[in-house]
Amino acid sequence: MKLAGILKQSSFLFLMTVVGCGREYCPAFPNEKRDWFPYSIDDTIRLINNSDTIKLVVSDAGFSDSYSFSKRCKCACEESMFFKTSLDTGNMTSLNASITYGNDIQSELPPPVSIGFVIYKFDNKLNMMTPLTEDRFECDQYSGYDFQESATIDGKIYSNVVSIMNSSNYRFSKIVIAKGFGILEVVDKESGVWIRKNR
Numbered sequence: 001m002k003l004a005g006i007l008k009q010s011s012f013l014f015l016m017t018v019v020g021c022g023r024e025y026c027p028a029f030p031n032e033k034r035d036w037f038p039y040s041i042d043d044t045i046r047l048i049n050n051s052d053t054i055k056l057v058v059s060d061a062g063f064s065d066s067y068s069f070s071k072r073c074k075c076a077c078e079e080s081m082f083f084k085t086s087l088d089t090g091n092m093t094s095l096n097a098s099i100t101y102g103n104d105i106q107s108e109l110p111p112p113v114s115i116g117f118v119i120y121k122f123d124n125k126l127n128m129m130t131p132l133t134e135d136r137f138e139c140d141q142y143s144g145y146d147f148q149e150s151a152t153i154d155g156k157i158y159s160n161v162v163s164i165m166n167s168s169n170y171r172f173s174k175i176v177i178a179k180g181f182g183i184l185e186v187v188d189k190e191s192g193v194w195i196r197k198n199r
Contacts, residue, residue, distance in 0.1 A: 087129065
C-alpha cells in the first residue's frame with residue numbers, strides 16, 4: 001500500500017476514534033455566566049468601611065475550556081470558573097471564589113457560587129503569617145441565601161443580586177454579589193458593612 005493510502009486510512013481511523021466511538025463532549029464555561037466574577041489578574045477589589053480598607057489583588061483567574069472523555073469512563077461534565085487574590089497583610093485576609101456547574105447542577109439562577117475568605121494570623125515561632133480559618137459562603141440548597149432580580153446597594157441599582165449568609169463564620173457573616181459587577185458588599189460579625197469601591 002502506498003504511503004498516501006496509509007496516511008489516508010490512518011486519518012480516517014483517527015477521526016472515527018475521536019468523533020464517533022463513544023466520546024462525551026463537555027462545553028467550556030458559558031460566556032454569559034463569566035460576568036458573575038468579572039475579574040482579571042491584577043484587578044483590585046477594594047472593600048471599604050468607615051475606617052478601614054481591605055485591598056485584595058487578583059493573583060489568578062480562569063475558566064474551564066471544552067474537553068471530552070470516553071463514555072466508558074464513569075465521569076461527568078463539569079464547567080467552572082474561579083479567581084483568587086493575594087494576601088492583604090494589613091487585614092490579614094485573602095479571597096478565593098468559584099462557580100461550578102455539573103450534570104447534577106442546574107444552570108438556573110442563582111449560580112452555585114462558592115466564596116472563601118482565608119483569615120491569617122502571625123506565627124511568632126515561624127515569623128510569618130499562617131492561615132487561621134476560612135469563612136465560607138456557599139450558594140446551594142443547604143445554605144442561607146437570597147436572590148433578587150434587582151436591588152439597590154449604596155444608592156445604585158443592580159440586577160441579579162445574590163446575598164449569602166453564614167452566621168457561623170469567624171469574621172464575616174454575609175456577602176452580596178451581582179452579575180456584571182461581582183462582589184458588592186461584605187458584612188462582618190460586628191455588623192460592619194464593607195462596600196466595594198472601584199477606586
